[in-house]
Amino acid sequence: MPGASAPGTKLLTSLGSASLRALASRTLAGYPGDRVASEATGRATLRNVRRAFAIVGSLLLATHAAADAPARRIVSMNPSLTRILVALGARDALVGVDEFSARQEPAVASLPRVGGLYDPSLEAVVALAPDLVVLVPSREQRDFRARLEGLHIPVLALDPIGFDQVLDTFRTLGARTGHEDAARARVDAIASARAAVRRATAGQARPRAVFVLTREPLFVVGRGSFLDEMIDIAGARNLGAELTETWPRASLEWLIAAAPEVILDSDSDPQPARDYWARFASLPAVAAGRVVAVPAAEVTLPGPDLDRALWTLARALHGDSLSPERAP
């Protein structure tokens, strides 16, 4: 899988450069008392002293990255990252979020908003004086990230694609916010749920499944994403994995020909999934009544509730045959 190592490397490099910049800018920002000494004559000297401090400081401290103090003023630009931060107990460190976070996560609905996916507002972010901006480096936000870094605002770019990468996101965010213990606890809970779901579905037949994200256009879960792995863990074969992309736009004819025994459908269209797919009577999933609507918000976001999502998927795939004493 060629894409697997790239985000990891990206994560590491962005982490490295971001923390260096964080240190440099924190040193540059100086001490609260600085602002009192505001004689025009002293400014140039002060600037030089600060610059020297910055260089020496960042060189010294870069070697002791662990001594980095937790971020206290965080702006989150992505709903999944926001939910993880809230779940880890870092709600109080959040000072601003994007529109979608505010809409999806009630705990941050009252925070200042800094724009949406296509129109993040640089000024709104800078005005909040964050000591960390967390984002997923999407096409729309790539330029945004460079501009933030140009203004010496530390940026943590996380791009969780695989299941373990999502767990790494917990650890990274936990470390940066001083909530390592909470992060460890969440990772452990998800890891043990993963093992439990594997055990619970071990004896079951593994149905051939397609996970429909949206119907028109038809997007399915492809290869290499956390959802691809979760379908496997929950005891099914993801047919979308043969399309090689992470989130491929599939053709309807491919889906019919693939003849899935289960269709998981997370589209939010008001027409029920069962009715929508009923027009293709040849689908084994339709014939067997195994078209299952899956709540998108609960399952398709790489958020903090992956343990619950795993059980939801396992129940959607195996229904009553999952022994109740094992399934919480």
Added chain:
Amino acid sequence: MSVLRPARLAVVLLGLCCVVLATAALGLTAGPSPVGARDALHALLDPTLGGPAADIVRGIRLPRVVAALEVGACLAVAGVLFQALLRNPLADPFVLGISGGAALGGVGVLALGGGLGLGYAAVPPAAFAGALAATALLFGVAGLRGRLSSTTLLLTGVVFNAVASAAIIFLASLGGMAEGTSIFLWLIGSLASAHGELLGWIALLLAGGLACALPWARALNLLSLGEESAEQLGVAVERAKRVLLFSTALMVGAAVSVSGLIGFVGLIVPHALRLVLGPDHRLLVPAAALAGAAFLALCDTAARTLLPGRELPVGAITALAGGPLFLLLLRRQNRRGLLP
């Protein structure tokens, strides 16, 4: 103007009919799955037949091929008529802002429909309503003083399209990631969501458009001499414009509401046909219907089959296939010195 011999008309149209049938047959037998000609024939001849092959042929390929034929015909005929009526070679079905209205209606539902309990099924009706509203606006603004001036029509259309695309961008930025993607794909145009129920309506509006256009074909020929000259030669120019613009607007609205904005068909097919067949609208209008249908059906088959299991935007294929073909024709005619 040369005389159009009935024999030539018959030969050209018959030939194009064969091409349409061939592309339809190809569209029905080709796809990402191994369902081939024999299965397709079985599924079409025996409506009681079940199974994946029947679902694929009757439930997916047939509505798509029919949609491609209808939409292609609508767009190409609309292109011919707008180019003639506005006497502007750059006119295409989208130039008068009708597509902008349709797009605004469709995108409005895609972006905001979720909150109102509207789903995919509401997109085509909303798009058609948008097209009707845009047509009403066009006639209201450009036809206010009892006379439809080509310049005013074009300006109204261009301005309305600009306003509509600004509004679409605004709506897209309100929506989330999923809405953004579906809006983007709708704007490039796709026939993937063609359902059987809508195709009857498009066929009806296409037939209506053709029924209005064919009797006026001779008038369109005279119109190319200029509106005043045509008037002097006995053409009811104002009436021709109103009837044809309205019926064409309905046709474009129907096509766009089911397929989104598929570009190039309405611009390239009419010009290519003019280069090959000459400027007589008595031949051009029916030929455009057939050639547009065949061209879009072929492009959509390519969109479905080039990458196995994946969907390519048919609008990109029409442009990639149509552009070079058109330039080739243009070059050939230039060399022969046939262009004015």
